[in-house]
Amino acid sequence: xxxxxxxxxxxxxxxxxxxxxxxLDAEATGIAVFDRAGRLVHANASLKRxxxxxxxxxxxxxxxDGRVHLPDGRSVLVRRLDLEGGAWAxxxxxxxxxxxxxxxxxxxxxxTIVAYDRDDRYLFGxxxxxxxxxxxxxxxxxxxxxxxxxxxxxxxxxxxxxAQAERDPEGFVARRIAEFRANQxxxxxRMMASGxxxxxxxxxxxxxLRLSLRTRITEVKRVQDELxxxxxxxxxxxxxxxxxxxxxxxxxRTPLSAVLGYSEMVExxxxxxxxxxxxxxxxxxxxxxxxxxxxLVGGLAEEIGQPASVPRDEPIDVAxxxxxxxxxxxxxxxxxxxxxxxSIADRLPRLVADxxxxxxxxxNLLSNAVRYSPGGIVGTSASLRGDGGxxxxxxxxxxxxxxxxxxxLGEPYYRGTGDGPDRPAGTGLGLAVVKELMALHQGRLTxxxxxxxxxxxxxxxPPARSLRGEAATEG
Numbered sequence: 001x002x003x004x005x006x007x008x009x010x011x012x013x014x015x016x017x018x019x020x021x022x023x024l025d026a027e028a029t030g031i032a033v034f035d036r037a038g039r040l041v042h043a044n045a046s047l048k049r050x051x052x053x054x055x056x057x058x059x060x061x062x063x064x065d066g067r068v069h070l071p072d073g074r075s076v077l078v079r080r081l082d083l084e085g086g087a088w089a090x091x092x093x094x095x096x097x098x099x100x101x102x103x104x105x106x107x108x109x110x111x112t113i114v115a116y117d118r119d120d121r122y123l124f125g126x127x128x129x130x131x132x133x134x135x136x137x138x139x140x141x142x143x144x145x146x147x148x149x150x151x152x153x154x155x156x157x158x159x160x161x162x163a164q165a166e167r168d169p170e171g172f173v174a175r176r177i178a179e180f181r182a183n184q185x186x187x188x189x190r191m192m193a194s195g196x197x198x199x200x201x202x203x204x205x206x207x208x209l210r211l212s213l214r215t216r217i218t219e220v221k222r223v224q225d226e227l228x229x230x231x232x233x234x235x236x237x238x239x240x241x242x243x244x245x246x247x248x249x250x251x252x253r254t255p256l257s258a259v260l261g262y263s264e265m266v267e268x269x270x271x272x273x274x275x276x277x278x279x280x281x282x283x284x285x286x287x288x289x290x291x292x293x294x295x296l297v298g299g300l301a302e303e304i305g306q307p308a309s310v311p312r313d314e315p316i317d318v319a320x321x322x323x324x325x326x327x328x329x330x331x332x333x334x335x336x337x338x339x340x341x342x343s344i345a346d347r348l349p350r351l352v353a354d355x356x357x358x359x360x361x362x363x364n365l366l367s368n369a370v371r372y373s374p375g376g377i378v379g380t381s382a383s384l385r386g387d388g389g390x391x392x393x394x395x396x397x398x399x400x401x402x403x404x405x406x407x408x409l410g411e412p413y414y415r416g417t418g419d420g421p422d423r424p425a426g427t428g429l430g431l432a433v434v435k436e437l438m439a440l441h442q443g444r445l446t447x448x449x450x451x452x453x454x455x456x457x458x459x460x461x462p463p464a465r466s467l468r469g470e471a472a473t474e475g
Contacts, residue, residue, distance in 0.1 A: 029093055031091060032057075032060065032090045033087065034088055036085065040060075043059075051070070054070065062090075066079070076093065109126060112128040112213065113125070116209070117210075118208035118209070120147040120181070121143075125142070155173065186201070187201045189217065197220075197221040198215065199215045201213045264283075264287055267287060285327050288324065311440050312354045314352070317350060318350070319344040325359060325362045325363060325366065326342060332371075338369075338370050338378050339376070339377045340378055342379070344381070350467040362392070362394070368394075368431075369398070369457075370396075373398030373454070378395070379393075379396070380393070381393050385460070387463050389443075391460050391461070392461075393456055395454065396456075401447075401451070406447060406449055409447060431445070431457075434459075441465065445457065445459060
């Protein structure tokens, strides 16, 4: 019959075994505990992970060298530990603690690694190190050699690509020893005699080890040189282009100034009244178009090779602005048989924008609409959106755009499907310029179209560019 005290003892013993098992499972080292009869008592979690499902009792049967061999070819050096009462344990170091494991990892690297102790004595060189210095014997013969001895071995083999090593070997050895003993971590890039480049790093560890690492960076240096040369070529081309544009701008300014001056004289009838008042309107149109062209040329000369411009904001009466720009494309529309229509919402606020950029955007959209709407209608409208922003739209009832083409419009130089004799001329830059200019105004360009159903291009300006409280147009 069990006594109450016996039950407590049994319970306490079970708890103690459980605690011991938990402590063993927390160890990184694999542990297998056997009783005096050689029966497995407990195998901890680290050992089970290392054995990958194999019977833990395999750890109890090492070979004559104290290694346990697994069917997958792995082996590990184990240690037996005798316990009280005839029990014993087998300790299996984790792979990270196994020297062969670490050697395999380091030997697989392309970077050369060599380690010295705090007394400047050789400890280890990985596979890449020995491939770089094939004259060196295996590590077993090198361990304990001083840094100076290693230097002289390599010097004798002629493996140093250093002018001083050939001219003054003793001075070279003294310099390298002094650098080594300076205990200053360093990094340098060096070109070898073969023409290859290496990055050399020297690292001091907290335990007093000195590591020297060499990584081949020939391909990296080649790419860097190519990028540098490409940058130089680009800068040279930009400089030539800027000079060309500046000269071209200068050449344009003289005849444009003459066009503006004479058109203004005709508009103001300086030499007497014109027989037909229409000529005065045409002169005003010539002056307006010439002024726009002069602004574009001047802006191009300023911006070539520079970052995108910052809009020169000013309040703009959209209704008056649209009416004026429509007159610029009127001759083009007349020649193409297209009708121009303008529609402005009531009490539309003034738009805060760069007038030159807005003019450039509208003329691009209007000329596109007229070009692709022979005999059709081109309408321009401006309205106030629900969010308070202003939208300016150019719509036509022309040939329209296929969906696959519409998705790419706005890419520089993209002109849709193939060019043909009936296809209107163009560079494919117009919409790309409009998108960039709208981005500078924190807005966006939207396009809606379908084949045979015309196209609508809309400039959507953000609410912050509406001059609230000041309506520019009355209904």
